[in-house]
Every structure is written in structure tokens, then in C-alpha cells.
Amino acid sequence: MQAETQTIVVISKDPAVSALVASVAQFQPGTGVRKCASALGEINGTALQLAEENDLIIFRADGEPGRDAAAVREILRHTGGAARILALADASMPLADLRLLTEAGVREVLPDSASADELSAAIRACLNHEEPQPAAGARSSREGxxxxxxxxxxxxxxxxxxxxxxxxxxxxxxxxxxxxxxxxxxxxxxxxxxxxxxxxxxxxxxxxxxxxxxxxxxxxxxxxxxxxxxxxxxxxxxxxxxxxxxxxxxxxxxxxxxxxxxxxxxxxxxxxxxxxxxxxxxxxxxxxxxxxxxxxxxxxxxxxxxxxxxxxxxxxxxxxxxxxxxxxxxxxxxxxxxxxxxxxxxxxxxxxxxxxxxxxxxxxxxxxxxxxxxxxxxxxxxxxxxxxxxxxxxxxxxxxxxxxxxxx
Ligand SMILES: Nc1ncnc2c1ncn2[C@@H]1O[C@H](COP(=O)(O)OP(=O)(O)O)[C@@H](O)[C@H]1O
Ligand SMILES: [Mg+2]
Structure with missing residues (x-):
């Protein structure tokens, strides 16, 4: 068995979501999956710890986008912007809620009806792709x-x-x-x-x-x-x-x-x-x-x-x-x-x-x-x-x- 070189943590009350991620991740060599049966906005300090310990966070948006967005912002602040976060949400999520999540710093919000291929591509993009460095002097919207x-x-x-x-x-x-x-x-x-x-x-x-x-x-x-x-x-x-x-x-x-x-x-x-x-x-x-x-x-x-x-x-x-x-x-x-x-x-x-x-x-x-x-x-x-x-x-x-x- 290959040693784990990177880990994904799935934060979701719905076990089907964790199972989907686990099934996709098994085709990415050296990728381990941890599961946390909770909602992102409910676990506060634990989320910060999970962000430190794992290379990617995937969470199921739980219908309270404001709370999820606040948790995402907190994680990014805590990790100096380094954490990589994906969300899965109901396909009928209103556009305004989607914006809340992406503005907070979620890399991508996928519908939970996404195919294994789509999810796999999003995970690969997150894990292999480094955040582009802003040009010298440019101000990123995430900077205070x-x-x-x-x-x-x-x-x-x-x-x-x-x-x-x-x-x-x-x-x-x-x-x-x-x-x-x-x-x-x-x-x-x-x-x-x-x-x-x-x-x-x-x-x-x-x-x-x-x-x-x-x-x-x-x-x-x-x-x-x-x-x-x-x-x-x-x-x-x-x-x-x-x-x-x-x-x-x-x-x-x-x-x-x-x-x-x-x-x-x-x-x-x-x-x-x-x-x-x-x-x-x-x-x-x-x-x-x-x-x-x-x-x-x-x-x-x-x-x-x-x-x-x-x-x-x-x-x-x-x-x-x-x-x-x-x-x-x-x-x-x-x-x-x-x-x-x-x-x-x-x-x-x-x-x-x-x-x-x-x-x-x-x-x-x-x-x-x-x-x-x-x-x-x-x-x-x-x-x-x-x-x-x-x-x-x-x-x-x-x-x-x-x-x-x-x-x-
Ligand atoms: N708008 C104001 N009206 C009345 N008193 C003020 C006002 N602004 C500051 N003070 C008082 O003036 C004093 C000096 O204020 P401070 O803010 O320390 O000034 P600075 O930092 O410019 O030296 C303080 O005692 C403060 O409470
Ligand atoms: Mg002074």
C-alpha cells in the first residue's frame, strides 16, 4: 500500500458525501481521506485544526451559507490564506449564497449531483495547483x-x-x-x-x-x-x-x-x-x-x-x-x-x-x-x-x- 502523501478531510453530516469523496480519492495515489460527521459552521476550533492537518477541506454546505462563509474566512485567516477548501451544495442553492461562499474563499462550489469525474477534476485542481502569487504591489481582495x-x-x-x-x-x-x-x-x-x-x-x-x-x-x-x-x-x-x-x-x-x-x-x-x-x-x-x-x-x-x-x-x-x-x-x-x-x-x-x-x-x-x-x-x-x-x-x-x- 502506498504511503499517504496528502490528505483530504470531508466535513459532512451526510455519509453519502464522505463516501463519494473517498471513492473518488482512491484513484489519486497517496491521497488519504478523513471524515468528520458534522457541519463546518458548527465545529469552530476543530475546523482550524483540521485545516492545519489536512491538504484539502471538502464540506457540505449545510443551508446556512452565512455561517459556512464565516467559518471559511476564519480558516483562511488562521492559515494565512493557505487552506484549500471545496464545497458541495444542493444544486438549487441561490446564486447569492453561492457568492457568499466564493467571496469567503471557497475555491469551487460543486453541486452534490456532480459526477465522480467532475469531483475528481476539482480535487486534482485544488491539490496540485498553487495559489497564483499576486503581482508585486497588486492588492488582493482578501488582503485587509x-x-x-x-x-x-x-x-x-x-x-x-x-x-x-x-x-x-x-x-x-x-x-x-x-x-x-x-x-x-x-x-x-x-x-x-x-x-x-x-x-x-x-x-x-x-x-x-x-x-x-x-x-x-x-x-x-x-x-x-x-x-x-x-x-x-x-x-x-x-x-x-x-x-x-x-x-x-x-x-x-x-x-x-x-x-x-x-x-x-x-x-x-x-x-x-x-x-x-x-x-x-x-x-x-x-x-x-x-x-x-x-x-x-x-x-x-x-x-x-x-x-x-x-x-x-x-x-x-x-x-x-x-x-x-x-x-x-x-x-x-x-x-x-x-x-x-x-x-x-x-x-x-x-x-x-x-x-x-x-x-x-x-x-x-x-x-x-x-x-x-x-x-x-x-x-x-x-x-x-x-x-x-x-x-x-x-x-x-x-x-x-x-x-x-x-x-x-
Ligand atoms: N474630539 C475631541 N474632543 C475633545 N477632546 C478630545 C477629542 N479628541 C481627543 N480629545 C482628548 O484630547 C487629548 C489628546 O488626544 P489624543 O487622541 O491622545 O491626541 P494625539 O494622539 O493627537 O496626541 C485626550 O485627553 C483626548 O481624550
Ligand atoms: Mg497620540
């Missing part, structure tokens, strides 16, 4: 959206925005708001003076200090393990208590860290220091949006302009947007606003109202605004901003999906 948050002057409210934006991007639902629709990583790259940890009542995190002092390039395990979960869906890499020289961090380290986080999360929100460093280049190159938090006073606007010029030189394609902090959007733009927008060559896109009581309530308790003052004007303004970003991300995912549809 990177949003950098910068500030023109200290105290502008950049950390407040980064923390609460990351919190809102999880879009938690449910009775106790425990179910996060998106997984969000919040990375505090203000490595010397970052305050994200205190905004969320987390301890400082040594990981960025270790990176800076030991010089290794982080792998996906380091990226995953250095984060702590502050709320459902919200994972934080806080800055360290020890002060490391800003330039000790190297561009290739930051580039690798962001690349791993993008594979594991839907959004990566990055708080930047006000100082300039070489490693800002990979951050700016990876960022789909840069939010510049600034007051509308002349010195703040001049400083914002200088930073934006530097960022634009570093990354030509960066889309920077202005967030005016501590001001409500006026009905009619005041002349000094028009003048400032002209100087920046950018409109004032977002406004965060001055809301000291909400800001203080959240900061004092070490919780996001959504917990301390969810109905405040400041919380609502951040939520609106997060909706814009979610729409942008979803539009990108749909565009990539229809592009993919045209290609096949």
Missing part, C-alpha cells in the same frame, strides 16, 4: 485594508481617532455586541510615545521593542502572537514601555509585519508618530488611506501640509484625507477654512466635534467611545468615518470578485 492615522500636532486627537475607528470597524452586532463582522488590527507605531494601550486599558507590549532591538524580520506567528484582543474583533499591538530609538526599527521589519497582519485581518489601523523615519515608507506604501488629524489653525495646517508633502513624495499613490479635529462641520465654510483647504490643496473631508466629556469618559475608563459614550456626537462622527471605509473596502472586494468572474 490598511488605514494610517497621522497628526499635525500633539493632542490633535489622532490616537482617539485611531482607537475608536478601529473599534467601529469591527462592526459588532448581536444582543451584547459580541459578534464582530470584521477583524481589525490596531497597530501603535508611535513606538516612543504611543498611548493606545492606556486608551484601552491594556499593558504596554514589548514586541515592537524586541523587533527594534533584536532586528529580526517578523513571521506570521510573531505577528499573530504579539496582538492582544481588547474587544471582540479588535486586536491591538500596543507600543512598548521601554523607549527604543525610532530608527532602530527597519523598513523590512515593518513591511513584513504589515503584510502578515493584512492576511489575518480585514482592516489594519496604524497610528503613526509625528517624527519621520525610514520605516514610514512601507507603511505609506501599504496604506490605502491616510487620515491626517489636524486643527484648523494656521500653524497646525502648515505642519499638516509639510507632513503631507513628505508622505506624497514617499508614496505617490497614497490617498490622504483631512480630519478636522475638535470642530463641528459648519453649515457654511468660514473664510479661514477655505483658505486652509486651499493651502492643503485638499477639502476638509471629515470633522470630529469638540466633545471633552465623551473623550474623557472613554479615556478615564480605558474603554472605546462605543462603550463609554456611544450616543455622543464624537462617537457618531467616528462611526460615520468608519462606514465610509467599510464601503470602500466592500467595493474593492466586489470589484475584485467580478474581475475574477470575468477571468474564469
Amino acid at each position: 485594508m490598511v488605514v494610517a492615522v497621522s497628526q499635525s500636532c500633539g493632542g490633535a486627537g489622532a490616537t482617539t481617532l485611531a482607537v475608536n475607528l478601529a473599534d467601529c470597524l469591527t462592526r459588532r452586532r448581536g444582543l451584547r455586541r459580541q459578534e464582530a463582522e470584521f477583524r481589525v488590527a490596531l497597530l501603535d507605531l508611535d513606538i516612543q510615545f504611543g498611548t493606545v494601550a492606556s486608551f484601552l486599558d491594556l499593558p504596554p507590549n514589548r514586541c515592537l521593542y524586541e523587533l527594534a532591538s533584536e532586528g529580526f524580520v517578523p513571521d506570521s506567528v510573531f505577528a499573530e502572537q504579539s496582538l492582544s484582543e481588547a474587544a471582540p474583533g479588535l486586536w491591538v499591538l500596543a507600543s512598548p514601555a521601554e523607549i527604543a530609538p525610532l530608527h532602530a526599527l527597519k523598513p523590512e521589519q515593518v513591511q513584513a509585519l504589515i503584510a502578515h497582519l493584512r492576511l489575518q485581518f480585514d482592516f489594519v489601523v496604524i497610528g503613526l508618530p509625528r517624527a519621520l523615519a525610514e520605516w514610514l515608507t512601507p507603511v505609506l506604501e501599504a496604506s490605502e488611506r491616510l487620515l491626517m488629524v489636524t486643527g484648523s489653525s494656521v500653524p497646525a495646517i502648515c505642519q499638516a501640509r509639510r507632513l503631507l508633502d513628505f508622505y506624497a513624495e514617499t508614496s505617490m499613490s497614497l490617498q490622504a484625507e483631512i480630519v478636522i479635529s475638535r470642530e463641528r462641520k459648519p453649515l457654511l465654510a468660514a473664510s479661514h477654512h477655505k483658505e486652509a483647504a486651499r493651502l492643503l490643496q485638499k477639502p476638509f473631508k471629515y470633522w470630529l466635534p469638540n466633545d471633552p466629556s465623551a473623550a474623557a469618559a472613554a479615556a478615564d475608563r480605558g474603554v472605546p467611545l462605543s462603550v463609554a459614550a456611544g450616543r455622543s456626537a464624537l462617537a457618531k462622527a467616528v462611526r460615520r468615518l468608519s462606514q465610509d471605509l467599510i464601503e470602500t473596502r466592500n467595493a474593492r472586494a466586489h470589484a475584485a470578485q467580478s474581475q475574477h468572474g470575468k477571468a474564469v
Whole structure:
């Protein structure tokens, strides 16, 4: 008997499905089949383990495509996109449900009336075919959206925005708001003076200090393990208590860290220091949006302009947007606003109202605004901003999906 060189796991409550796969696989030399009599969406951690231990997952879509799609996404995140997954479904499955599964990353959905030949071809294609690597610089729809948050002057409210934006991007639902629709990583790259940890009542995190002092390039395990979960869906890499020289961090380290986080999360929100460093280049190159938090006073606007010029030189394609902090959007733009927008060559896109009581309530308790003052004007303004970003991300995912549809 030939030794097994690859294994398929079949997750299905219907033994006929497992039997069909087993009968097809016996004609593929060295292929073993494991059976799991359950539904994919019901086995949570076990599914992640099965994904690690096997080369291919085949599951029977059990009539709850939303739950199946969530499980598929979780598996792909856990394996850094490496897991290969096929689904078998009732031939009458609605197109919208089919899309849910393929958008989540299922390679192919076959009708359970598929012939042995069809199933065999799909299995072979999955097992022998490596995922094509995206061209350098291209963004895959499965990669998370990177949003950098910068500030023109200290105290502008950049950390407040980064923390609460990351919190809102999880879009938690449910009775106790425990179910996060998106997984969000919040990375505090203000490595010397970052305050994200205190905004969320987390301890400082040594990981960025270790990176800076030991010089290794982080792998996906380091990226995953250095984060702590502050709320459902919200994972934080806080800055360290020890002060490391800003330039000790190297561009290739930051580039690798962001690349791993993008594979594991839907959004990566990055708080930047006000100082300039070489490693800002990979951050700016990876960022789909840069939010510049600034007051509308002349010195703040001049400083914002200088930073934006530097960022634009570093990354030509960066889309920077202005967030005016501590001001409500006026009905009619005041002349000094028009003048400032002209100087920046950018409109004032977002406004965060001055809301000291909400800001203080959240900061004092070490919780996001959504917990301390969810109905405040400041919380609502951040939520609106997060909706814009979610729409942008979803539009990108749909565009990539229809592009993919045209290609096949
Ligand atoms: N829109 C706002 N209205 C009132 N107070 C705010 C607002 N945004 C931030 N603050 C408060 O201002 C202080 C500085 O905010 P922070 O976000 O740390 O600024 P930065 O990161 O730009 O230095 C904090 O005490 C915070 O609670
Ligand atoms: Mg700050």
C-alpha cells in the first residue's frame, strides 16, 4: 500500500458525501481521506485544526451559507490564506449564497449531483495547483485594508481617532455586541510615545521593542502572537514601555509585519508618530488611506501640509484625507477654512466635534467611545468615518470578485 502523501478531510453530516469523496480519492495515489460527521459552521476550533492537518477541506454546505462563509474566512485567516477548501451544495442553492461562499474563499462550489469525474477534476485542481502569487504591489481582495492615522500636532486627537475607528470597524452586532463582522488590527507605531494601550486599558507590549532591538524580520506567528484582543474583533499591538530609538526599527521589519497582519485581518489601523523615519515608507506604501488629524489653525495646517508633502513624495499613490479635529462641520465654510483647504490643496473631508466629556469618559475608563459614550456626537462622527471605509473596502472586494468572474 502506498504511503499517504496528502490528505483530504470531508466535513459532512451526510455519509453519502464522505463516501463519494473517498471513492473518488482512491484513484489519486497517496491521497488519504478523513471524515468528520458534522457541519463546518458548527465545529469552530476543530475546523482550524483540521485545516492545519489536512491538504484539502471538502464540506457540505449545510443551508446556512452565512455561517459556512464565516467559518471559511476564519480558516483562511488562521492559515494565512493557505487552506484549500471545496464545497458541495444542493444544486438549487441561490446564486447569492453561492457568492457568499466564493467571496469567503471557497475555491469551487460543486453541486452534490456532480459526477465522480467532475469531483475528481476539482480535487486534482485544488491539490496540485498553487495559489497564483499576486503581482508585486497588486492588492488582493482578501488582503485587509490598511488605514494610517497621522497628526499635525500633539493632542490633535489622532490616537482617539485611531482607537475608536478601529473599534467601529469591527462592526459588532448581536444582543451584547459580541459578534464582530470584521477583524481589525490596531497597530501603535508611535513606538516612543504611543498611548493606545492606556486608551484601552491594556499593558504596554514589548514586541515592537524586541523587533527594534533584536532586528529580526517578523513571521506570521510573531505577528499573530504579539496582538492582544481588547474587544471582540479588535486586536491591538500596543507600543512598548521601554523607549527604543525610532530608527532602530527597519523598513523590512515593518513591511513584513504589515503584510502578515493584512492576511489575518480585514482592516489594519496604524497610528503613526509625528517624527519621520525610514520605516514610514512601507507603511505609506501599504496604506490605502491616510487620515491626517489636524486643527484648523494656521500653524497646525502648515505642519499638516509639510507632513503631507513628505508622505506624497514617499508614496505617490497614497490617498490622504483631512480630519478636522475638535470642530463641528459648519453649515457654511468660514473664510479661514477655505483658505486652509486651499493651502492643503485638499477639502476638509471629515470633522470630529469638540466633545471633552465623551473623550474623557472613554479615556478615564480605558474603554472605546462605543462603550463609554456611544450616543455622543464624537462617537457618531467616528462611526460615520468608519462606514465610509467599510464601503470602500466592500467595493474593492466586489470589484475584485467580478474581475475574477470575468477571468474564469
Ligand atoms: N474630539 C475631541 N474632543 C475633545 N477632546 C478630545 C477629542 N479628541 C481627543 N480629545 C482628548 O484630547 C487629548 C489628546 O488626544 P489624543 O487622541 O491622545 O491626541 P494625539 O494622539 O493627537 O496626541 C485626550 O485627553 C483626548 O481624550
Ligand atoms: Mg497620540
